[in-house]
Amino acid sequence: MAESKERHAVHPRTAVLTRGFDPSLSLGSARPAVFRSSTYVFSSPEAAEQAFNILGGRAQAAPGESVDLVYSRFSHPNAEILEDQIVPLERGAQAAAAFNSGMAAIMTALLTFAQPGDTIVYNVPVYGGTQHLIEDFLEPWGIKAIAAIAGDGDGLDRVIAEAENLSVVFLETPANPTLVMTDLRRAADAVERRVAAGKSRPVLIVDNTFLGPAFQHPLRLGCDIVLYSATKYLSGFSDLLAGVALAADPALIRKMKSKRGLFGNILPPDECWMLNQRLPTVGLRMNRQSKNAQRIAESLASHKAIRKVYYPTLFDDAEQKRIYEKQCDYPGAIVSIDLKGGRPAAFDFLRKLQVAYNAVSLGSVETLVCHPKSTTHSGFTEEEWATAGITDGLVRISVGIEDWRDLLADFEQALEGLPVEAPASEQESGTRV
Numbered sequence: 001m002a003e004s005k006e007r008h009a010v011h012p013r014t015a016v017l018t019r020g021f022d023p024s025l026s027l028g029s030a031r032p033a034v035f036r037s038s039t040y041v042f043s044s045p046e047a048a049e050q051a052f053n054i055l056g057g058r059a060q061a062a063p064g065e066s067v068d069l070v071y072s073r074f075s076h077p078n079a080e081i082l083e084d085q086i087v088p089l090e091r092g093a094q095a096a097a098a099f100n101s102g103m104a105a106i107m108t109a110l111l112t113f114a115q116p117g118d119t120i121v122y123n124v125p126v127y128g129g130t131q132h133l134i135e136d137f138l139e140p141w142g143i144k145a146i147a148a149i150a151g152d153g154d155g156l157d158r159v160i161a162e163a164e165n166l167s168v169v170f171l172e173t174p175a176n177p178t179l180v181m182t183d184l185r186r187a188a189d190a191v192e193r194r195v196a197a198g199k200s201r202p203v204l205i206v207d208n209t210f211l212g213p214a215f216q217h218p219l220r221l222g223c224d225i226v227l228y229s230a231t232k233y234l235s236g237f238s239d240l241l242a243g244v245a246l247a248a249d250p251a252l253i254r255k256m257k258s259k260r261g262l263f264g265n266i267l268p269p270d271e272c273w274m275l276n277q278r279l280p281t282v283g284l285r286m287n288r289q290s291k292n293a294q295r296i297a298e299s300l301a302s303h304k305a306i307r308k309v310y311y312p313t314l315f316d317d318a319e320q321k322r323i324y325e326k327q328c329d330y331p332g333a334i335v336s337i338d339l340k341g342g343r344p345a346a347f348d349f350l351r352k353l354q355v356a357y358n359a360v361s362l363g364s365v366e367t368l369v370c371h372p373k374s375t376t377h378s379g380f381t382e383e384e385w386a387t388a389g390i391t392d393g394l395v396r397i398s399v400g401i402e403d404w405r406d407l408l409a410d411f412e413q414a415l416e417g418l419p420v421e422a423p424a425s426e427q428e429s430g431t432r433v
Helices: 012-018 045-055 077-089 102-113 128-141 153-162 184-196 229-237 252-262 269-300 318-327 342-352 382-388 404-415
Strands: 097-101 120-125 144-149 166-172 203-207 225-229 243-246 307-309 334-339 367-370 393-399
Touching: 012 077, 012 269, 045 120, 077 097, 077 184, 077 243, 077 269, 097 102, 097 203, 097 252, 102 128, 102 203, 102 225, 102 243, 102 252, 120 153, 120 382, 128 144, 144 153, 153 184, 166 184, 184 203, 184 318, 203 318, 225 229, 229 269, 243 252, 269 307, 269 404, 334 342, 342 393
Parallel strands: 120 144, 120 166, 166 203, 203 225
Antiparallel strands: 097 243, 225 243, 307 334, 334 393, 367 393
16 A cells, blocks of 8 residues: 655654555445455556566565556555554554464464474474474474473573574473463573574564464564464454464565465465454453453462462562562463363363353453363373373463453352362473463
């Protein structure tokens, strides 16, 4: 889309409503229309040539240059509007790319910056789909992957320093589903020390889905690329799939868009339009959800049927407390509880819910609750479950915008009658945070 009229600098909450969209190009409509077109008419043969030169990386658009659209697999008006308007929400970002799912964004990022013979470092626990992508596709394809335990800063420093042909460091923080946090500034410093030692500089990529863009700002901490499953908080209504990548360096996003054009995983116009309409309310929703979650987590912390509540304001590890207080603005809306009665208790708890829904995903206005070991992380080995701290009794709760008192009452009634002691045969397990 053509650049909108020059405006004085405004705050992100204003920019998300005003930048990147010119009503005069949509017959005066106050909000963007949906442009369902597969191909676009060139303004001239020369403009067509320039558009293809830019797509092919043989030229770069000049500042303020309006480049003709070519074909919706590469870009389209709704993608351009969305990508422009989402940038102010991510502190430090200068460019964005939209994808048709969070996994598409992750896959494209990894395949853009890593190739056979390279090494990637990633932290565990991590979203199950990400771990499957790394272990079941990238490693057999010839990319070496090294797992670092989330929360072990010394270990992460060491693998970043020592890894050969390191091209990507991929971090998810807080970790899914135990909420263990990784110090992003420390990771960025480890990358710079590697460069100072004359070794290759990896791209530092962060999955910021749990706390961003409202409560955690990786680009301001020295990270290169931030990824989102926009299906979650950015959308917030459990009715579309989307992914987003943002970076301070537009060249990184251009590289990802080049791969996106090959893979054909751009977000379609209708979904771009839907997601764009929801961006102005991301902060409002996330603030309500975080306040609800904190009240619920702290109310359940001493429940007799719960072994442990995982939530940032309840961290009992000094280093985890330090990372949270330094790195995050608010604790977010994900709470995990480890039930003393193990898997039977977890399943009974899920069966008895009346307000919250037993469903995977997170970040929506409705509260969603799942059992990670049998769903999102079900493909792990026993060793991987143990390393990740995913126990039989672990339940992940994504708190919505309902009245927190109704949710707390629902959880309390679902906990009623559950075992208050672990089975004699069960050993204490789980990740300490």
